[in-house]
Amino acid sequence: DAGVIQSPRHEVTEMGQEVTLRCKPISGHNSLFWYRQTMMRGLELLIYFNNNVPIDDSGMPEDRFSAKMPNASFSTLKIQPSEPRDSAVYFCASRLAGGPKDTQYFGPGTRLTVL
């Protein structure tokens, strides 16, 4: 089991640029979560999907953020345009609802720095 895969692991970009973060959930999992982690705000849920459908995006900071899940094995989180305050570690997590180990498994994260 490869676990949750995120890419890139590190991203440095300039203010105003578009940033796309990618996530491949664990095969067979039916829920996917995007989190943001900062020192000031801790671990925040941005959005989550069940069976590829967005269920709750109330944590998405503003319209500059968007997330998609075109199929069960891939999701993207896009920031356009990026701002320095978006600098954070972004985690993707997946879960098999109702399974024997019904919990969220986190990826290694993408460290985003916006200059």
Next chain:
Amino acid sequence: QQQVKQSPQSLIVQKGGISIINCAYENTAFDYFPWYQQFPGKGPALLIAIRPDVSEKKEGRFTISFNKSAKQFSLHIMDSQPGDSATYFCAASGTSGSRLTFGEGTQLTVNP
């Protein structure tokens, strides 16, 4: 009502000592309380979890104590080891592992 309050923010313990981290919640609909462990540069990983039908759960050196009436739960790490040095997050959700609400995190340092 969705908040989970965690304390202390940081904790330093000597090797062999007991580490205790506390969390409190308000939402009585929460019915799943996991603890996650996060090492630097890694994502959080499930350590141990409890449901409110029991007051304690133990897995090796790690124990969760749960007080439903007080709406509090705590993590106890017995015989703490330097390898336990990490950030610990408590969390809560209303349905198993869906939509976890995380505490602020506790940075634990275990000195050799």
